[in-house]
Amino acid sequence: MSARPLTLVLVSTPVGQLGSGRGGGVELTLASLVKGLVQRGHRLHLVAPEGSCSPVQDARVTLHTVPGVDQPSWQHAERNASMRIPCNAVLPRLWDRALELVGDGDALVNFGYDWLPLWLTPHVEPRIFHLVSMGSVSAVMDSAVADLARWDQRRLAFHTHRQADDFDLVEPPEVVGNGFDLSRYDLQLSTDGPLGWAGRVAPEKGLEDAASVAAGLGETLRVWGFVEDDAYARRVESAVPAGTIEWCGFKPTSELQRELGRCRALLNTPKWNEAYGNVVVEALACGVPVIAYDRGGPGEIIQSGETGWLVPPDDRDALAEATLSVSSIDRHACRHWVERCASQEGLAARVEAWIRKGLKPADGTIT
Incomplete structure (x- = not known):
């Protein structure tokens, strides 16, 4: 019964x-x-x-x-x-x-x-x-x-x-x-999109590291999330070449997943012990590999070499190197992990x- x-x-x-x-x-x-x-x-x-x-x-x-x-x-x-x-x-x-x-x-x-x-x-x-x-x-x-x-x-x-x-x-x-309600996330298989970053724009989220990596690679970093600290956002933007950051704002799930799914990788750069890492799973649900610091929840979620890459915390060089290897990740594997573990x-x-x-x-x- x-x-x-x-x-x-x-x-x-x-x-x-x-x-x-x-x-x-x-x-x-x-x-x-x-x-x-x-x-x-x-x-x-x-x-x-x-x-x-x-x-x-x-x-x-x-x-x-x-x-x-x-x-x-x-x-x-x-x-x-x-x-x-x-x-x-x-x-x-x-x-x-x-x-x-x-x-x-x-x-x-x-x-x-x-x-x-x-x-x-x-x-x-x-x-x-x-x-x-x-x-x-x-x-x-x-x-x-x-x-x-x-x-x-x-x-x-x-x-x-x-x-x-x-x-x-x-x-x-x-x-x-x-x-997550996986019916709201579509698997996208394109591997030639931009780099992405998502989260509240605040110092503990480490956006400056992702921006630095994008700048070093000569790429644009698309940023989604609520800007909680305007002064911090301005400091991050001023530290990299103009146009490095494309501010996309806070989006409802339907828009976020559509735009995020076009990325070839999500960079995740927390400076603190994230309890879980929702944006990590949202990216994986769209088939987007995640390159993250091996810290907190993301370090427990990401299967390094299968759904993305984990690198030593705060190591920008390792983050950049892993970004160059992201094409080896099977985007189907990213989605399958979410279906098994995070529905x-x-x-x-x-x-x-x-x-x-x-x-x-x-x-x-x-x-």
């Missing part, structure tokens, strides 16, 4: 509206998971900042929005900074609304990388689960994750083992990977299994 459908309250990131691009990879993860869970018959309440758009129009999904000031991202705080909640912040309002909604529901699932919901978890009756979206960037957050792991680590899941290794856990981590259906099944396991009775005490 199949398990009964769940009623879940999903709480979005408080750093920006869903659909704005400010939430980075969390937006894509949340959209995929909402669609996948609906396909599995679950009832969802999605709580998000005012102005957000629901990723799916379905009677089993209800969008609830609340007003408030965006929460600052931990990515841009000093490592030893204190927790900060702005006046009229959206973060506590999201959780006020979520706790009101859970009622007879089964659980809440948190997608925001924030101290408040982690702290709340042992102190409220509703079961709160956390899909941790970043690696270690804050001492406060590291402590909160470790405390919750000691209380009941079943409430925590991670995208990759490399991400989970950042934290002080008491048991082997629950790793759910990520998933929307697979992610939903893994997340559902994680939640059901965590709903079984267990006692825990923070020590």
Whole structure:
């Protein structure tokens, strides 16, 4: 007999509206998971900042929005900074609304990388689960994750083992990977297109390294993503010959995959431990090989020599050399990896299994 459908309250990131691009990879993860869970018959309440758009129009999904000031991202705080909640912040309002909604529901699932919901978890009756979206960037957050792991680590899941290794856990981590609606990505087999780069345009993403490689090869680098740091973008552009960077902006998936699929390679140059690497998988889904620093999630995703090349972190020369070898990668192999390991259906099944396991009775005490 199949398990009964769940009623879940999903709480979005408080750093920006869903659909704005400010939430980075969390937006894509949340959209995929909402669609996948609906396909599995679950009832969802999605709580998000005012102005957000629901990723799916379905009677089993209800969008609830609340007003408030965006929460600052931990990515841009000093490592030893204190927790900060702005006046009229959206973060506590999201959780006020979520706790009101859970009622007879089964659980809440948190997608925001924030101290408040982690702290709340042992102190409220509703079961709160956390899909941790970043690696270690804050001492406060590291402590909160470790405390919750000691209380009941079943409430925590991670995208990759490399991400989970950042934290002080008491048991082997629950790793759910990520998933994508592959019907939205078309395999393209052209191997003579431009170089591409995609992501939030901010210092931790390392765009300057990709731009330097493109400049050294005398090529144009197409850049997709929300420009989070204008001053940084200007510095990167001024450091390479005029015309090296072609700014393509933040695009919806339909446009992004069509343009990205024409690239002969995607360069991925993070300066920090990426939890997963959504743009890496989006490129692979289009058949585009990825050349990346062997750091964080991308280092766990890319099969070097089969779906792209991994090179030592921050080694621009190795990045350029690998770019010259990208024609040896079979674009069909890139797509096949995504179909096996990163489908929307697979992610939903893994997340559902994680939640059901965590709903079984267990006692825990923070020590």
